Amino acid sequence: MSRSPFVAVVRKELTDTLRDRRTLIAMVVVPLLLFPVLTIAAARITGSRAQEARDKQLHIAIADPMNDSGLADRLGAAPGIRVERTRDVSALPARIASEELDAAIVIDPTFRRDVAALRPGGLTLMFKSSDDFDIPKRRVLAAIAGFEQELLNQRFADLKLDPQVVHAVRVNEHDIAQAREILGKVIGGLLPYMFIIFCFTGSMYPAIDLAAGEKERGTLETLLTAPVRRRTLVLGKFTVVALAGLVSAVIAMFSLYVSVAQGVEGIPPELLAAVAQVLEPATIAVVLALLLPLSMFFAALLLMLSVYARSYKEAMSIISPLMIVVLFPAMIALLPGSELSLATALIPILNVSLATRELIAGTAEPGLIALVFASLVALAAASLWACTRWFAREDIVFRS
């Protein structure tokens, strides 16, 4: 018995694809490593920067004209703060700008008098906003707050008042959103975005290779003289391209799951807990069910563009800008306020993004998810039909 032509095409294209280093990197290596590497790197870098800012010895100048505020003594006693008393106020901005000083405090001459008269004592905090999360500024403000509390306590004692009298309203916060829901909205927007990207990039290289690449290498003409229906050839290529995209997205998901399950060092524990909660088998199954028709749509679209191109290079230049077009709806889902509705359930890509987000947050409505799935299946079928028609056109296939 001979193999069926369809199986032969799928087998051959799969072998050919898996032997192409470029495709393998885009399809397997990048999605496998991107998530853990990016997360760890980001966590490491931000962590170390924040740590550095926290541990840093702050150099603060204090100009206290009457020398009676007591702030310099108070700050000097705080850990990690080195206080320099100064009288030269005019030089302070330049010294902060040059980062010789981390901050400076100029105390009003009337400070002590104002405090004694039960008015707020004024002081000016000079600092330079930085990308160190403003940790130095927060540390100085915390020290000043401690100083203010001491003054307040003194004030209440003098007035024989209970410090609690300043609070007329007590707010008890009670957030009924579950942790999963909150995190779902945050990372839930990001994860489908990642899966959609991988679905696309995983399909991209095989699609270019299996159509424009065949044209460029002179193998397409030979293939078309084989006694097999053109539709069978297209279906075989389409299957492999769609599979490549889906596999790429699954690998990304798997990599995410493993790095979370293994608790890769460097990933913040809060994020680990949230992702672990999100990665339930049922959620994964539904997300995959949505990604399958999406990858079919991408495969058909990419193959059509690829066979239109005369060469690998031309196909790249047509498809690369398309990536932005495809990712735009996926990005909309990241915006606050975008929600899955009857209308958005029909917009390709955006619907997958929003549906995945809802699924991860655990707030998905089954009816809408079914609508998303149905619209994607319809889209995949239509694009596959268009793709087979496209491959039947002589002016496209033999475009030179």
Added chain:
Amino acid sequence: MITAEHLAKRFTLSRQQRRTLGVDGRQPGRELQAVDDLSLRCRPGRIFALLGPNGAGKTTALRMIATLLRPDAGRIEIAGIDALKDPVAARRKLGFLTGSTRLYERLTAEETLRYYADLAGVSAADYRRRRDALFASLGIDAFADRRVGKLSTGMQQKVSIARTIIHDPEVIVFDEATSGLDVIAARAIIQFIRKCRDDGKTVLFSTHIMSEVTLLADDLAIVHGGRTIFDGTLAEFTAASGERSLEEAFIHRIEASEATSAAGGPRT
């Protein structure tokens, strides 16, 4: 047997093609009549040469016969099968080899052959038998498991030949199959064409090289401007050309045809 009758094919030209072909604003239309009323009949056990200058319409005609392109008009029969009605069945009887034919570089020689055998629906037993015979006769055994991309041009040529006939077609079409090949690789193709004839196959080959025609052809058609301007046996052509060499006779025919079409106005 190949029977092609009154084939016609017209292409819409892209801007780039118009520029390449030098079709300018003075000539009407954006279309090119690549083949215009072309007929030919190739018989089993004989070699039919399709001769013509570049751009004569040879490749378009052969692509129509190989069912790659659909003619606008005319009829094609491959080994008794109506190629327009059932192109897949016609292709099952047909092997096609062009000078620009390349193979999948990431497949091995054996995988390549197996792939085309599967596409043609060759049974496993037939495949094994033909593969063994082809590998032995072409000397592919030594590199059957090596990837095609790692093979020399000569080795690749052998795999191409095996690929063309793995499904044992009755009709074999060669489109300028020796173009771009060195003398040794070209000779392998020439020998292969002869062997096909000796095996009783119908062979149709296109070329613009006169020496290949004298080496191989039994029958001959000269195409120019998409039309057949001579159709007969090589012996008839030689007899008709009188004192002239074959090359001179060929050029004479082309020039005479150009003079006629110039009188009839532009074709494009």
